[in-house]
Amino acid sequence: MRPFARAAVITALALPALAPWPALAADEPVSSDIGRRRIEGLLRRAGDRAPLAGVALFAYPAPADARRGELRDPAPPTEEPPWVRRIETDESGAFVIDDLPPGLLALEAVVPGHVRTRWIIDTARIPLRGLRLYLRPEADSPYRTTVVEQRARPTIAEPAPVERQLSSEEIRTLPGSQGDPLRALQSLPGVARAPFGAGLLVLRGASPRQSLVYVGDHPVPLAFHLSGLASVLPAGAIDSMTFAPSNFAPAFGNASGGLVSLTPRAGRRDAYHGQASLDIGGVGGQAEGPLGKGSFLVAARRAHLDLPLRVVGALNPRSSIIYPSYYDYQAFYDRPLGRGRSLHVGFLGAGDRLGFMGVAQPVRGRVALFEPRISFHRVDLAYRAKVGRSAVLLTPALRFDTNRVTGENTELAPRRALVSTLRAQLDHALTDRLTLVVGGDAELGHQTGDALVDETTVLPGTLVVGGTGTTNTTTLNHAYLGLYGEAVLRHRGLMLAAGTRFSAFVTEGIEAFAVDPRVRVRQAIGERWTLSGGVGLYSQPWIGQVSGNGGSLTTSLVPSTYVLPDQILANYDPTTFHYELAMRVLRALQASAGATVHLDHGIEIEGNGFVRELRDPQRPALYGSAGERAWGGEVIVRKRLTRRVYGWVAYTLLWSRRELADIRGDHGYGVGLYDQRHNLVAVLSARLPRDWQLGGRFRLTSGLPYTPVIGAVGSGASFDPIRGALLSDRFPLFHQLDLRVDKRWIRRRTIVGAYLDVQNVLNHQNTEAYVYSVDLRQRVGSLSMPILPLLGVRVDI
Amino acid sequence: MPRPKSRRPARARELLLALACAACLPEQPPEWLILDPRFFLLEVEVIATGALSKPLDLDPPGRTRREGLPGDRIRIRPVIVGPGGPITPRDPPLLIRSGFVVFAPDPDGALPECAEDGLDGLRDCRIRGDELALPPLPPAELGSSFWPKLWVIVSDPEGPGADECYRRLITRDDDGLFECHIDDFRLDYGPPNRVADLQDQGDYYQPVELDYNLSAAWLELSIDEGAQTRMLRADHGDTIAVAPDARIRAELKIDEDELQRWATYPRGEVFDEVLSPRWATTDPDAALDPDAWAWSVGQRVELLAGPREPGGYHLYVDVRTRVRSSRFLWVRIVPDGPGDAAP
Known part of the structure; x- marks a missing residue:
């Protein structure tokens, strides 16, 4: 036996599957009459056809009565084969076997994480080339091994003191999130549960408008679709997601809350792949593959939930129904330019329509009482280069936003914006321990809207865009510039980053400047403990704001008999310039500290405390609040994804306060809009045999505060609510159990997956809004999410 | 043999309705259904005329005027209806004349009495009884869409009383205002032809009759x-x-x-x-x-x-x-x- 063959046999013997071959240990001479056949083939993983590189294939003659074909988990040969050869696949999964005698040949692959498979082939009948073998992954093996591209961007997403990540597997199978990354994020500590499961990221008590979501190196104006069912980027187009609830790096600015960074995924180059998905909410498709020297990835999705709801509306013509519809698309091209340089080109966009349909006049049938339509479209380039000890990033982007609201007889405030952003960054490793990061980012915006001049409502010095009445087209230009520098020291388990961000904000003649020093530190103690902390200032320019009382959503478009959560009203009002100063700057002091201990079996426990103090001195007196204060703690006990199980139990304790002025002008702190005192989330998901997966999520949260109705003004059938003390009441305790079942069928070239995600399995009535009689004297109903089964299928090729 | 009637369409409809219930909004009682005491309307009657209006004794028998001119006195009567019929309030209504679209109460909660005639600046003021003189606005402001404003506060018979309703309104008291009836009314001047006369636009309207309430x-x-x-x-x-x-x-x-x-x-x-x-x-x-x-x-x-x-x-x-x-x-x-x- 040749030395390599013997070694292969010995290796095989070390594997339990081949252990019953005692004879192979013998030094068996290889037959000398081989040499008349040559086989060229490819070994790939079944389903996604990923090349299996560096995999050993064992070839040996099969008995004459062996059945040709593919055999999984085969029994060991009953007789000792006369010879065995070991072949190894190259980077593309290709293999070549020379000098094969005619007859039946057994090929056997033993790859960890894959089902042991034996192929019996007739060397006289198979083609000389093009043999395709597909190896099926084990049921409890991660389907996709994410290959992280080593881009020249070591620090732009440098983690905050607290940084949490979810694997693609966790995102895909997390109950209640339909495989959506940002909805999955809402199950982590530090993230409040939004009313109706809406797409609002409330990070450590900060308003969703105070946090930013980056896609790539630039922010997007819309993280979630309006319905809240999905974020604007599907999981399949994301390489990784980083979430910093506070204390993020100086490289990011213009936010006073937290940060979520979604990194687009480069298309695969190993082959062309496609994906199609269909569920009750929408239909989507994705394709990727090599293109020239680079790779591409295109994806698109369209929600069709409005279509069945229109049918329901036709069946029940007197009901009021919400019709959500949306689309999003992504197209990425990534190309390595050689010598550590790369280029990324991205197109992405999203659009939403959310129609509130009601019966206003029986003669005319159901009409859209209120229908916001928003969209954005973005193109961006990113050039990265790694030269010696330096890494450079240069990335411009151009974005077009639209925002309009149509109603039964009106169209409010169409708003358009052209926004260009630019980022340039240099990372330079001064020594092995010390890295210096310097860079700058800029945002230039030109917004056009319809301005209303209304002497009864305009506050002095305000720019009012939106509303009804006589309008004039008004433009609003803004420019934000940020320069940042940070030194990052890494030494013996210590990461110490200290830096500053200088910001300049200019809007229509209003100028503001901010200097935001930030320090972050992380220290590993032994192999199990990590301590972390951070403190810093964060500045955010603010153009336009709506309050729970001031926007057109509350005043004219939603019936006064609906008492919606202020959190919804404050974030979904379409006329973002309503009754507001042109620009002001919010400043927040953020501090956090915590510890993580890593236990055995992939279990870790993490605890953090945080505090956030926000000042907004120029906030109009209309809102009676110039400051916000939030503090609390988070604990998560997490079982990292291993072979079969992942899960966590997360608890957040939060106090959120905002400054209030009473009738005498005295200031004090009252309950804040996002004061969700207790938030408990438990997640458990397990892989089962035969590619089944079962998971559950349970949430228990305090009811959010709202401003109660204590009376009404009006007569006849026209009444407006009189509201009591601001945020002086709370909705009831919320609890919900979601269950999800996944099943996959892995074929050679395809993977078919199906899931059933049942939200609110117990059909618990979680009141999230109240409905009153026309004179507001009686609560006649409430709004809540009933049991909601969602069935979906997905095909990957 | 006849085929049994398929239940599939009914089931499909039920399924569709169930799927849509997440997006359905609850049905509310129709607005014409009186479930609770409700402020239904405000009756206005001119009871005395000033220098600008014709004397009342010239009106046809049984007719009352519903709009007056500056200097006229009017009487108002809020009509509260309930499930058991029209309701007599606990006490006379509290009338507040306001120069604002919304209340601008004194921080101390004080509510001064309105002068018998004339405006009281920008402060809210209360009116004794159910009668008041229409403020002598300049002619150019007689057609203003929001000025002057009259707030009417009425208490249910079992309610806390009109004054207490006002206090709760100002303080946003937790006790609530559901036993109180509150509405604001614009004090219209009329009839339109006389207002037009005062504004030197008399050619626009040529009335045949005065501005009367319906009697029959x-x-x-x-x-x-x-x-x-x-x-x-x-x-x-x-x-x-x-x-x-x-x-x-x-x-x-x-x-x-x-x-x-x-x-x-x-x-x-x-x-x-x-x-x-x-x-x-x-x-x-x-x-x-x-x-x-x-x-x-x-x-x-x-x-x-x-x-x-x-x-x-x-x-x-x-x-x-x-x-x-x-x-x-x-x-x-x-x-x-x-x-x-x-x-």
């Missing part, structure tokens, strides 16, 4: 009791006994001679005054159209008397101009047997 209005009822159909006239405050489950059609009738007529300058086109009834009832089985609040005179509503009900049901009608109530009437329907009109 009644309901014509068609009562279908199965065996027979009766026609009845029901006047304000009448109680009508009907057979249980009778179907009643009600049509508002007015004396069309009372409708005022207007001519425009320079064309001289003549228009009749447009009045429209707003219906409300305590009968949950009534078949009032959702648009019953915007019907014109002559259209009908239909009530289903339902089972025997000693208290009966009430039907309320507010006959309105575009902005102002011109006549209120109510009748009671008692499903109590095949009787005739009760006394």
Whole structure:
């Protein structure tokens, strides 16, 4: 036996599957009459056809009565084969076997994480080339091994003191999130549960408008679709997601809350792949593959939930129904330019329509009482280069936003914006321990809207865009510039980053400047403990704001008999310039500290405390609040994804306060809009045999505060609510159990997956809004999410 | 053999409805259904005239004016209706004259008395009793859309009283205001031709009559009791006994001679005054159209008397101009047997 063959046999013997071959240990001479056949083939993983590189294939003659074909988990040969050869696949999964005698040949692959498979082939009948073998992954093996591209961007997403990540597997199978990354994020500590499961990221008590979501190196104006069912980027187009609830790096600015960074995924180059998905909410498709020297990835999705709801509306013509519809698309091209340089080109966009349909006049049938339509479209380039000890990033982007609201007889405030952003960054490793990061980012915006001049409502010095009445087209230009520098020291388990961000904000003649020093530190103690902390200032320019009382959503478009959560009203009002100063700057002091201990079996426990103090001195007196204060703690006990199980139990304790002025002008702190005192989330998901997966999520949260109705003004059938003390009441305790079942069928070239995600399995009535009689004297109903089964299928090729 | 009827369509419909329930909004009681005491309308009557208006004794007998000019005195009467009929408030209404769209209360909660005539600057002030003099606004401001404003606060009979309602309103007291009735009304000046005269635009309107409240209005009822159909006239405050489950059609009738007529300058086109009834009832089985609040005179509503009900049901009608109530009437329907009109 040749030395390599013997070694292969010995290796095989070390594997339990081949252990019953005692004879192979013998030094068996290889037959000398081989040499008349040559086989060229490819070994790939079944389903996604990923090349299996560096995999050993064992070839040996099969008995004459062996059945040709593919055999999984085969029994060991009953007789000792006369010879065995070991072949190894190259980077593309290709293999070549020379000098094969005619007859039946057994090929056997033993790859960890894959089902042991034996192929019996007739060397006289198979083609000389093009043999395709597909190896099926084990049921409890991660389907996709994410290959992280080593881009020249070591620090732009440098983690905050607290940084949490979810694997693609966790995102895909997390109950209640339909495989959506940002909805999955809402199950982590530090993230409040939004009313109706809406797409609002409330990070450590900060308003969703105070946090930013980056896609790539630039922010997007819309993280979630309006319905809240999905974020604007599907999981399949994301390489990784980083979430910093506070204390993020100086490289990011213009936010006073937290940060979520979604990194687009480069298309695969190993082959062309496609994906199609269909569920009750929408239909989507994705394709990727090599293109020239680079790779591409295109994806698109369209929600069709409005279509069945229109049918329901036709069946029940007197009901009021919400019709959500949306689309999003992504197209990425990534190309390595050689010598550590790369280029990324991205197109992405999203659009939403959310129609509130009601019966206003029986003669005319159901009409859209209120229908916001928003969209954005973005193109961006990113050039990265790694030269010696330096890494450079240069990335411009151009974005077009639209925002309009149509109603039964009106169209409010169409708003358009052209926004260009630019980022340039240099990372330079001064020594092995010390890295210096310097860079700058800029945002230039030109917004056009319809301005209303209304002497009864305009506050002095305000720019009012939106509303009804006589309008004039008004433009609003803004420019934000940020320069940042940070030194990052890494030494013996210590990461110490200290830096500053200088910001300049200019809007229509209003100028503001901010200097935001930030320090972050992380220290590993032994192999199990990590301590972390951070403190810093964060500045955010603010153009336009709506309050729970001031926007057109509350005043004219939603019936006064609906008492919606202020959190919804404050974030979904379409006329973002309503009754507001042109620009002001919010400043927040953020501090956090915590510890993580890593236990055995992939279990870790993490605890953090945080505090956030926000000042907004120029906030109009209309809102009676110039400051916000939030503090609390988070604990998560997490079982990292291993072979079969992942899960966590997360608890957040939060106090959120905002400054209030009473009738005498005295200031004090009252309950804040996002004061969700207790938030408990438990997640458990397990892989089962035969590619089944079962998971559950349970949430228990305090009811959010709202401003109660204590009376009404009006007569006849026209009444407006009189509201009591601001945020002086709370909705009831919320609890919900979601269950999800996944099943996959892995074929050679395809993977078919199906899931059933049942939200609110117990059909618990979680009141999230109240409905009153026309004179507001009686609560006649409430709004809540009933049991909601969602069935979906997905095909990957 | 006939095939059994498939249940699939029904199931599909149920499934679709179930899927959509997440997006469905709960049904609310119709706005015309009186479930609780409700501020229904405000009656206004000019009771004394000033220097700018013609004397009241020149008016036709039985007619009252609903709008006055600066210096005239008016009396107001809030009408509260409830499930058991019209309601007498616990105490006289609290009237607050305000220069603002919303209240601008004194931080100390003080509410000064209004001067007998004249404006009180920008401060809110309270009016004693249910009478007040119309402020002497400059002619140019007589047509202002929001000035002056009159707030009316009324308490339920079991409520805390009008003054306490005001205190709770100012303090946003946790005790709530659900036993209080609050509304704001613009004090209209009229009639339009006289206002136009004062504004030197007298050529625009050429009135034939003054601005009067409607004096005659009644309901014509068609009562279908199965065996027979009766026609009845029901006047304000009448109680009508009907057979249980009778179907009643009600049509508002007015004396069309009372409708005022207007001519425009320079064309001289003549228009009749447009009045429209707003219906409300305590009968949950009534078949009032959702648009019953915007019907014109002559259209009908239909009530289903339902089972025997000693208290009966009430039907309320507010006959309105575009902005102002011109006549209120109510009748009671008692499903109590095949009787005739009760006394």
